[in-house]
Amino acid sequence: xxxxxxxxxxxxxxxxxxxxxxxxxxxxxxxxxxxxxxxxxxxxxxxxxxxxxxxxxxxxxxxxxxxxxxxxxxxxxxxxxxxxxxxxxxxxxxxxxxxxxxxxxxxxxxxxxxxxxxxxxxxxxxxxxxxxxxxxxxxxxxxxxxxxxxxxxxxxxxxxxxxxxxxxxxxxxxxxxxxxxxxxxxxxxxxxxxxxxxxxxxxxxxxxxxxxxxxxxxxxxxxxxxxxxxxxxxxxxxxxxxxxxxxxxxxxxxxxxxxxxxxxxx
Numbered sequence: 001x002x003x004x005x006x007x008x009x010x011x012x013x014x015x016x017x018x019x020x021x022x023x024x025x026x027x028x029x030x031x032x033x034x035x036x037x038x039x040x041x042x043x044x045x046x047x048x049x050x051x052x053x054x055x056x057x058x059x060x061x062x063x064x065x066x067x068x069x070x071x072x073x074x075x076x077x078x079x080x081x082x083x084x085x086x087x088x089x090x091x092x093x094x095x096x097x098x099x100x101x102x103x104x105x106x107x108x109x110x111x112x113x114x115x116x117x118x119x120x121x122x123x124x125x126x127x128x129x130x131x132x133x134x135x136x137x138x139x140x141x142x143x144x145x146x147x148x149x150x151x152x153x154x155x156x157x158x159x160x161x162x163x164x165x166x167x168x169x170x171x172x173x174x175x176x177x178x179x180x181x182x183x184x185x186x187x188x189x190x191x192x193x194x195x196x197x198x199x200x201x202x203x204x205x206x207x208x209x210x211x212x213x214x215x216x217x218x219x220x221x222x223x224x225x226x227x228x229x230x231x232x233x234x235x236x237x238x239x240x241x242x243x244x245x246x247x248x249x250x251x252x253x254x255x256x257x258x259x260x261x262x263x264x265x266x
Contacts (some may be wrong), residue, residue, distance in 0.1 A: 010221065011192035014039045015258070018208055019200040020046045020075075028104065032251035038258070041187045041194070045180055045204040048075055049173045051149075056083035056169050059144055060091050066167070067141040068097035069114070070131070072124065072155070076146045077108040079171035084112075096144075097134070101127050102249035122248035123228050128158035135164055146171035150203055152230055176207040184208075184217050193221055196243070196258060200227045202234035209238050225257050 015033060021044045033040045059066070060083055071077050084091050098114035100106040106119035117134075121127040131143070143159070143166040159166050177183070188194075197219060199205050211217040223243035226232040232245045244257030 008188055009192040010195070011039065012195050013037065014191055014194040015041070015196040015198060016187065016194045016222075017042045017198050017200070018045045018204045019198075020044065020048065029251050029254065032255060033258075036255055036259070039191070041191055043180070043183050043187060043208075044177050045207055046201070047175050047177045049175070050079050050082060050171065051173055052170055053079070053083050053086065056080060056146055056171055057086045059167070059169065060084050060093075061087050061089060063091055063093060063096060065141060066096060066144040068099060068131075068143045070099045070127070070143060070145045070147075070155070070166075071105050071109050071114075072101045072127070072147060072151070074105050074108040075148065075172050075174075077105065077112055079146055081112050083171075099127060099131055099143075104249065120248070122246075122253070123230065124152060124155040125158070125229075128155050131159065131164065132162045135162060140165070142167045145169070149173045152202070154230070174201075174203050180207060181211055181216060184211055188217075193218060195223060196225060197222045198225045198227065198254065199231050199235065200249075202230050205231060205234040205238065205240075212238075212240075225254065227254065 015038050017029060017040060019042060021027070021042055027042065030040050030042060056079060093113055098109055098116045099118045100109050100116045101118065101121055101123065103119055106116045109116050118127050118130050121130060143164065145166050145168045147168060147170065149170050156168065208217065212219050219240055224235060224240055225243050226235055226245045227249050228246065232242060235242055244260065246253035246257060
């Protein structure tokens with residue numbers, strides 16, 4: 001594939017979602033997009049490995065030592081579920097405040113038995129504002145923050161600046177799906193060049209960009225959307241033109257971007 005006219009057909013309303021596939025549950029983004037009459041292909045850009053489960057297990061064996069917990073991804077919730085299963089004692093999470101970013105993470109946390117706050121926040125900055133506003137209600141106990149090895153510094157920096165004590169546990173590692181290039185080539189070969197490419201994480205952008213350089217993924221022929229400002233920043237660092245940025249990490253916000261042109265034509 002070169003920079004000229006594409007040899008492979010461009011397909012209107014075809015969307016590539018560069019995100020981790022859902023395991024044992026339906027993907028609400030896929031469901032909503034299909035309901036809206038889009039054609040959807042999920043490109044599994046990331047792979048995950050749980051780490052420090054023993055450390056996290058010790059935290060939940062003494063869960064009363066923490067005032068709150070922060071979840072910024074569904075994978076962090078999965079890591080906690082795994083840790084709780086390994087606890088020797090019954091774990092009571094009823095008294096721990098649970099902060100979350102976005103609807104998907106909130107849903108996962110509620111399924112795990114947590115009562116959540118912050119679902120309406122779409123990114124770490126907005127979540128930190130909620131945590132900071134609640135700070136005076138906390139005891140002197142730290143907040144537990146299970147996260148990825150490549151987590152951004154934003155949330156931690158803001159908590160430090162506001163003298164909020166927290167315990168960070170790297171609960172999972174994010175790495176590249178080793179079959180990413182094959183997945184992209186197969187999807188374009190079978191489906192065509194998509195009208196939209198949607199990126200869900202900065203790491204997804206990083207792992208995918210080499211395919212852009214190799215002309216395997218012709219982003220210059222598509223409309224590129226980002227789920228949130230950190231993913232937007234990563235795309236801009238690579239000089240990628242952005243069609244739209246979802247205000248929140250939920251299907252409704254993404255559909256608002258995708259339907260923009262349709263609404264303008266009415």
